[in-house]
Amino acid sequence: MAKARTERMLNLLFVLLNASVPLTREQIRDRVPGYGDSNDAFERMFERDKAALRELAIPLETKPVDLFHDDVLGYRIDRSDWLMPEIVLTAQERTYLSLAASAWQSAQLSTAAKQAVRRIDAQESDDLPVVPVSLAKGRRHITEILESITDNKTIAFDYVGLLDAKPVRRTVDPWRALLHSGHWYLIGFDQDKGELRSFRTDRIVGDITITKDAILEPAPTDFEVHDIVAQWESGEAVTLQAKLLVRPGRGASLRLLASECNIGSEWDELTVPYFHESQLVGLIAGACDVVRVVEPIALHDAVSRVIVTTLKAHSNGE
Template identity: 35%
Template sequence: MAIAKAERLMNLALCLLGASRPLSKRELRASIEAYLEVTSEEAFNRMFERDKDDLRELGMVLETVESIDGEIGYLARRDRNQLPPVTLDAEEAAALQLAASVWQQARLAGAASGALQKLRAAGMPLAEEEREAYSALEPRVPAGEAAFEPLMLACRDRRPVTFDYRKSNAVRPQTRQVEPWALECWRGHWYLAGFDRDRGAERVFRLSRIVGRVRSRAGSFTAEVPGQVAVRESVARWAGEHATAQARIRLRAGAGYPLRARATRVSAAAQEGWDELEIPYGHGLDAWLAEFGPDVLVLEPAELRADVVDRLRAVAKG
């Protein structure tokens, strides 16, 4: 919606809400600057009718009242244009607080805090016993990547973007042209799902591997956005979550907690300071293991070991 039209609709809504009696079109035209600038009576009538329809589509309740002398007036009663009281249970309040915490590392932290304050003023605070139940473990969702906010806005506005992206086994980043669909946090990292124009297919990108600035592009999407974008499931496929076999690795003691959480068996290794783990082996496991660097040694299968070594060598050359 253009700013000029949004301002005009806001002024019309405020006039109708602030009036103690129905206002005629003549009175509204004399009170709103944007209407005064319309020289033609016919053009004003068309604009006014469109504005009324727009306000009603936005949910505003407008009444049409005929006066004694037959003149039509318009009114928006405050009691019919108010939201019902906000009521949240403990689980809903905790979900809102977690959602607001995502913004604490982004530019919209102030807006998120202000929204929570308004919700608390409307009755969101939990009872003391409920608050204690949720404060024992305070979840945090990091949003520190510079690419997070511009990509979030691009997803919201359905705006194509361009950015430089470095794959885990690549020495240099490559430019990607993407139609962004959705963002999701998985295992402490943010991922973007969208349509890669150069590859003509859906792709998932890890935000921490985006190099430099995310740049917006003109134009609209060329691919249809799915009704449900399963970011986590897509990432899981690439991270070896859908395993087809077992891998055996050696892991440094005290390191690699995510690997230990997925292990089907853990035992002490013959070498002091190391453990041996068996973990599900599927597509993409080599990229994940490479992220643990010198804390992981792949024992078998041989092809997985070779893939991890190749990735580490590519990173070392960079």
């Protein structure tokens, strides 16, 4: 019975949506299957269906069928009052949506993201840039992180920071998850350090444990994760200085970041401010033949580990 009524209401909805003029009750009865032959049964079912449509906030109009017969009422649904207008996306907006879907492709929203991408791709456009199929690193733990944020639960995990020789157990009150520059980050309050910290999720070793404990330090009401990104990118949170030796004419990326440059005959000495080692390690390691780290020693060691790890990965065990 419920299935029959659902089918009848859907048919009624489609008929009224596609009506260019108000339809009389007789016309509706002829066009919508399921109302039966009895006049009384039709009246009862039609009244219930009208009420159900209005409960669903569907704008069912009741109007005279024409100016000369105002005692004969007709029914229709104005498409413009109910259906959403066509959403026209710019090439840039479609790119952003595709990027977002790529970021979620390994999480619980994978199916919905893929469906959205297919619909976006259906909007053919020559100016739609091609985006990578896989973008963000560290997606494996995002589901657990988001669950812990939603439930306000403390999490624990083993983490290898740039300065760590082996995994260190961390206990964190999670505040936000952030996708930035191709990496997922967990932003939260580190209970062991007693301060706000960020963790790159691809450096988490093993599984994340969602504890039964409620978080001890909730995020401030005015906390904005984008402020952290702005600090990373603007240098407002800079507390460290790197002293680098760079061959003349080389290391352009590092020179752009330098606050001071002393020109020498064989080496130029750069002073580069930074907030976190991750900002410089990749740049220095990628130019290790023309760059030397003078200080701090922690940055020197972090770069050395990256270089050694890279060499081992490409040596095939030889």
